[in-house]
Amino acid sequence: MNKEHVENIIRRYENPEGKILGILEDIQETYKYLPKESLEFVSKKLGMPLSKLYSIATFYSFFNLKPVGEHIITVCMGTACHVRGAKDILNNLIELLKIGVNETTEDGKFFLTTEDKHFSLNTARCFGCCSMAPVIRVDDKIFGYVTIKDLPKILKAYGWKSK
């Protein structure tokens, strides 16, 4: 963790409204997760108990407390995606990436990372792209009308190799 960087992030937030979540989100944007040292640092800087930051980080599904893979794949599990087969998309991704089923991290969230740390897989409640269901997101790019057939092609573009 770069102290100066986190300090700069804290400085960005002049208004008290939305400050804590904003800081944590910006830290996660940099490191893709919330390193323990960064939470300790923020806790000291803001004079806020670490336990409170931990409670926030585990309450909101957006935050990760563990390092994640290079590319993050998120499967939308919203209603429209559900009725159009999102679960099959998720199960297929689990099989293609060869990562365990129903594994959760210590904080109870669904978040799987491949052994080589190349991909992480998680789910979201709704991207608001319901018209193109089922939808997945890889890093910042959203893929609509995804079929099981398409998955290997999408993954290959991010360096996946069929085993």
Next chain:
Amino acid sequence: MKINTLEDLIYIREVGLKKLKPRDKVRVSVGMATCGISVGGDVVFEELKEKLKNRDDVLLTKTGCIGFCHVEPLVNVFIPGKGILIYHHVQTKDVKKIIDNFSEAEKLDNVLCQIDKWYHITSDEIVYGGGFTNIPRWSELGFFKPQRKLVMRNSGIINPEDIDEYIAVGGYSALFKALKKMTPEEIINEVKKSGLRGRGGAGFPTGVKWELAKNEQSDVKYVICNADEGDPGAYMNRNEMESDPHSVIEGMIIGGYAIGAHKGIIYIRAEYPLALYRLQKAINEAKNYGLLGKNILGSGFDFDITISKGAGAFVCGEETALIASIEGDIGRPRPRPPFPAQKGLWGKPTNINNVETWTNIPLIVKKGGDWFRGFGNEKSPGTKVFSLVGKVENVGLVEVELGTPIKTVVYDIGGGAPSGKKVKAVQTGGPSGGCIPTKFFDLPIDYENLTSVGSIMGSGGLVVMDENTCMVDTAKFFLDFTVDESCGKCVPCREGLKHMLFILENITKGNGKEEDIKTLEQLSETIKTTSLCGLGQTAPNPVITTIKYFKDEYLEHINNKRCPALVCATLIEFEIDQRKCTGCAVCAKRCPVKAIDGIIGIGETFRIDPNKCIKCGTCLDVCKLGAVIKTSKGVVNEKQGHTSSY
């Protein structure tokens, strides 16, 4: 520059109109809300940019989403004198054809419709041109015909990243009227007269809510825009922010003036990066023109807006949880009273409205409450934008007058289920709503009617379900959602929902008992009556309505261990129809668990090992011959398709 006088506003309007309908240039605009971008709108835009870089006869811009997501990417081409043509399903390969044929633009094959004039409501009708021959007007298409665009008055026409264009179509003229010619009381009276009700779902009269906040004595007050659109299956707020962000901002400034607040906060979910970007950009633009900040329009009124990001918690859509979240706490609701109007953010009087509620405000101020009452019905005036999704042909955002029958939306606008399937139900109101069977499709959509059949209006998600949707699975899906999103404060919600989910899981695995239905009903009643906030009070609705209207499906799962819709994995099997199989082995190659084996070239030898099969449906998806079939105790559905049947 700062806008202070009517002359200033008119001046900017002229500047904007020159961009919106240039006198001597073609204007090409690409539908670039998140929906358009993710089906390739961004690539089309880049291609246009590249190909047009040396052309000064064309103005290239972005626009939002007009709502017809089914046919995106959409490209609008404005030709001076003639009007706007909308092309559908535009790919990069079509770009050259489009920009080389402006003189015969209407002759290309992928023309959807034309817009010769458009009523932006906050200004007089704008005539874009004399029209193209033999091209249907937008309002003649089945998808648009029953719609009434009030909230989406500018979506898909103007560039959402340019305040000048918003002002060109009458934007901020309602704010001008409010600050220069109306007292806060007059505004509140107008909003009360309009009968506008909260578009977040609960339907509380907006004017009354404002009055409560106004009457509180306090040095500091807040207005908040609830943009934490968390209902799965609902995305109208995202589009309203992405396609017309200034309408939200204008509504909030007027609201602030009416209740006496000088600070506004938009609480937006982190999953909407583009909406966030466009709102921030709009806020900055408004500040530059003196429409936000000190002494707005020279009226002496100060108002500022900041954005506060959510972090993925459904319960934060609840007012008190949302406030806790802005304050930097975990989003757990607290008992009301005191209501936010009395003690809200930082203990100060606070008025919270949904995005869509805010976008209606400029209309009501500009055109009057009586005008607004001319739309919708007696108890629910105005329109509502619905996200029509799921098993329906024309997916998209549709705006209809309240009181429009469900069937008009599902069949006339939506075109029914794809590939000739039969629609079974619509689900409204997200996890707090219910499933409404087709026998109620004559019902006019309004707050009271939806409640009377066990659902709710909610924020506007309208998910269509067809014969291949399992209603037990649907109930399970929503319970899984609410179990996950329950904040854990109230025991009945935290533990009761978990137990309901456990029972539903058993039923979908074929381990259910008939008495389970009774237990589910009892638990539902307890959770509804003993939970503190809306999440718990409504979470059992999907279960209650599916049991009420689709009990036979529950009984099929329980008594016959059969899933009639062929959805519940434990109760279905995949088989190969050896008469159709040619032994191409595509399924065997693609099966992720190597459950399929056979001799290549000999169809009769191919089999799926049921012990290895994980029922992922890959084989069904990849087989081009329809040789893979899905069964559940006698129910067979050949080539029903797994995920790609639409």
